[in-house]
Amino acid sequence: MSNFDFVTDKILQSNLDYAFAHIVDLLALSESDQYKGEEKKVLVGSLRKTIIIHTASIVEALLLWKLK
Secondary structure, three states: OOOOOOOOHHHHHHHHHHHHHHHHHOOOOOOHHHOOOOHHHHHHHHHHHHHHHHHHHHHHHHHHHHHO
């Protein structure tokens, strides 16, 4: 089952699900106890940046799909 059932283009829907799965994985990883502490602060910051990039790509793809 897709998180983006409203998207009619199946390839786009698949790509959106893939990006969303990456966001969920990165979010779980960044909040895990393994990455707590000052020495892992830079790594968690770059995980957050990657989450923002994936989120922006989902928003961009949905906007372009809707405009078409």
